[in-house]
Amino acid sequence: MNKVYLLFLFLGLTATTKVLAQPCAFPTNIVSTSISGNSITIDWNATVPGNYQIRFAPVGTPLGSAPITSITTKPYTISGLSPNTPYQIQLRDSCGPTNFSFWSVGTTIRTLCQVNAPFTTNFDGGAWTVPTFFPNPNQLGNINVCWSRTPNSTSGTAAWVVGPPPNT
Secondary structure (H helix, E strand, O other): OHHHHHHHHOOOOOOOOOOOOOOOOOOOOEEEEEEEOOEEEEEEEEOOOOOEEEEEEOOOOOOOHHOEEEHHHHEEEEEOOOOEEEEEEEEEEEEOOOEEEEOOOEEEEOOOOOOOOOOOOOOOOOOOEOOOOOOOOOOOOOOOOEEEEOOOOOOOOOEEEEEEOOOO
């Protein structure tokens, strides 16, 4: 028994305890207050005004690999985004130099379509999908989600308009 005791003494084993700081409350209710083709302005609820960190990435990109940016104002505008792209966004409170809240529940917000007028196309590109029974007016075809075809039931003609079709 003395040998075991000396072995512990020799190895210098000690027991330490560390008190972890309680994390501050994370931001909640992230909402968009303004959306354009290349930016999203967000606001959120916070228990105490202060410093925050944000991370965002296009849907499908892991948020854990997204850059983290420190911000001090709310609302906050995320700029330099791609049009018609859904982004996942998370915030956390920075309640000290090394103390952060947990990341907020993520929210997904899509930037708007951005069309520069005047715009013309001959629909010969790869993005145009011809309907099965073209030119049947009941078959709409497809360019991409930033355009939709609006049939005119009285004349059998149709027009392409900016934006997704109604109810999509």
